[in-house]
Amino acid sequence: MTSPLRVLVHGGGIGGLTLATLLARRGHTVEVVEVREAPDALGVGIIQPSNALHVMREAGLLDACLAAGFEWEVLTIADPAGTPRAEIPQPRMDGAPPSNGIPRPALAGLLADAAREAGATIRYGATVDTLTDDGDGVDVTLTDGSAGRWDLVAGFDGIGSPLRTRLYGDRHTPEYTGFANWRVTVPRLPQVKGVVMCMAGPEAKALLTPITDDLMYLGAVFAEDESFRPDADTAHEELAKRLAMFSGPVAEALASVTDPASVVYTRISQVTVEDPWHVGRVVLAGDAAHASTPHLAQGAAMAVEDALVLADSLRDEETVPAALAAWEARRRPRALWVQALSRAVLKQETGTSTTPEEDELLKIGIPGAAHVLVKPY
Known part of the structure; x- marks a missing residue:
């Protein structure tokens, strides 16, 4: 398409802001609407594998991400005491x-700034109220009373996507996997120069991930009842009990956690939209369409890949419907492969039967998955 488009991005997270930056830099009119009141994010870290960094380069954000984070090259597999057993170079x-x-x-701030600098508008504290797609465009009224007509509405609105519910009702609700992720930010230990995966048997794993020169985060996955929530006053003690079989760097990291409020607990759920990911001129992407477990560290990477391929498809195809069809044909096999393997790894590591x-x-x-995912897509 040679004519500039008007695009409404529903969701101001990693994928949505990446799409907004890419499209605005290519001359399209882009508005991001985000229900949160500010560009905040849950206060732990995230891994950007090489395929995600490739997208950041395309969006002009690679240097900023590297400056704000901690670049690393080797995944270390260690025993419960932190003694290295294998060192695996990561592909580029x-x-x-x-x-x-x-x-x-830090990543949320970088992405919001980049989207604005590219010319996109970000509207916080609002969401879609009404949406009517007549085939030639989409009329949208937001909950803050503003309204507009758009050539495309892109839903990067997360695993609980309101747009998904609007399109499909309750056919694709999040499925709790039976496991939850515990994470906490701690001072980086000098020996943690890349991800250190400490294994205590097939069903116990703790990860240490550097995120700045001074900080890293400790992460662990455990089977948890769906109704369970850590006690607000003892969350750090509950995490320490679950990781009692670890010594060395994991124990040292735990010893620095004295504030229960610093522990972030999230249930691991999955969504697979089996219907088409686009209906008319409304498209679902990222976790709204294919939320995965975190075991390949590819959730955010898949969202930013979605954004880049969508921007390229809108450039290369003659119409919005053709672009959405081309986008989904490229994205669905890869994203669902990541989802399936991530879920299989979760089941393997927790002793659950696999198919x-x-x-x-x-x-x-x-x-092996890391090498697959650095190939062109």
């Missing part, structure tokens, strides 16, 4: 670095 994609750890709040199809996927493993 198309000249991008292998990996970067970065605080989520024959999952057993085939597990032959690839986490190191």
